[in-house]
Amino acid sequence: MSDFFYRVKTFFSEKARAFIKFFRDPAVRREYLKYFAVGAATTVIDFAAMAVIIFAAKPESFGNNILNAVFNVPKDPPLAPAAFTVVLATGVGFLLSFVFNYLMSVFFVYKYGAIGWSKRGFAKFAIFAFAALLISIGVEYIGYDLLGVNLWLVKIFISIMIFLFNYFTRKKYIFNIELIIDEEKTIRM
Numbered sequence: 471m472s473d474f475f476y477r478v479k480t481f482f483s484e485k486a487r488a489f490i491k492f493f494r495d496p497a498v499r500r501e502y503l504k505y506f507a508v509g510a511a512t513t514v515i516d517f518a519a520m521a522v523i524i525f526a527a528k529p530e531s532f533g534n535n536i537l538n539a540v541f542n543v544p545k546d547p548p549l550a551p552a553a554f555t556v557v558l559a560t561g562v563g564f565l566l567s568f569v570f571n572y573l574m575s576v577f578f579v580y581k582y583g584a585i586g587w588s589k590r591g592f593a594k595f596a597i598f599a600f601a602a603l604l605i606s607i608g609v610e611y612i613g614y615d616l617l618g619v620n621l622w623l624v625k626i627f628i629s630i631m632i633f634l635f636n637y638f639t640r641k642k643y644i645f646n647i648e649l650i651i652d653e654e655k656t657i658r659m
Contacts, residue, residue, distance in 0.1 A: 501581060505637055508574040513629050515570055516563035520625070523559035527552070540622065553615060560610060564603050568596075571636075580645035591644055598639045602632045 517540070525532055525539035532538035572595055576583040585591055606628045613624035 497581065501579060502637070504579045505575075508571060508579055509633050509636075511574075512567040512571045513633075516567040516629075517622075517625065519563035519566050520559040523562055524555060527555040556610070556614065556621070557607065560607060561603075564599075564606070568599050571599075575640060575645065580640070582645050582647045585647065586640075586644050594644045595640070598636065598643070602635055605635070606632060 521536060521539045525536045572586075572592070575595070576587045576591075580586070586595055609628050609631070610621075610624055613619045613627065614621050
């Protein structure tokens with residue numbers, strides 16, 4: 471059994487060293503900071519769209535004050551937003567933030583952003599974004615609907631998880647100059 475723990479420890483130690491080495495490069499740090507800024511703006515767009523839709527569906531549940539839709543989402547019927555409303559709000563927030571994030575990724579964040587400004591780049595971006603949406607909806611359903619956790623706490627958790635998922639999938643599979651150089655590594659569409 472100790473051999474197993476040694477292998478696990480070694481595996482994570484190697485990954486941690488590679489992760490730290492990855493961020494020593496100033497260009498990578500700058501790109502990551504840009505991605506972080508765009509990710510924060512994307513999260514604000516997503517959260518705002520969700521708050522507006524949840525509020526618009528039942529303003530009386532929030533005392534006709536939209537800020538209550540952000541800070542105090544009721545969980546108990548009849549004041550709680552309908553599951554359809556939450557899913558609709560998640561979808562609209564996703565679409566708005568998707569368009570914003572795609573444009574910012576192509577034109578601002580990544581050094582080789584122009585790689586993503588193509589049908590293939592957009593298709594890959596959309597596929598990974600759709601995967602992130604499915605993860606978001608699944609975690610939101612488990613956290614909010616099944617476990618009864620505050621909707622916004624669930625959204626914050628999802629945002630952190632999806633932030634990391636998006637950065638590394640986009641960096642590796644979309645905005646990566648090596649994919650242009652080495653066609654064997656390219657994901658076929």
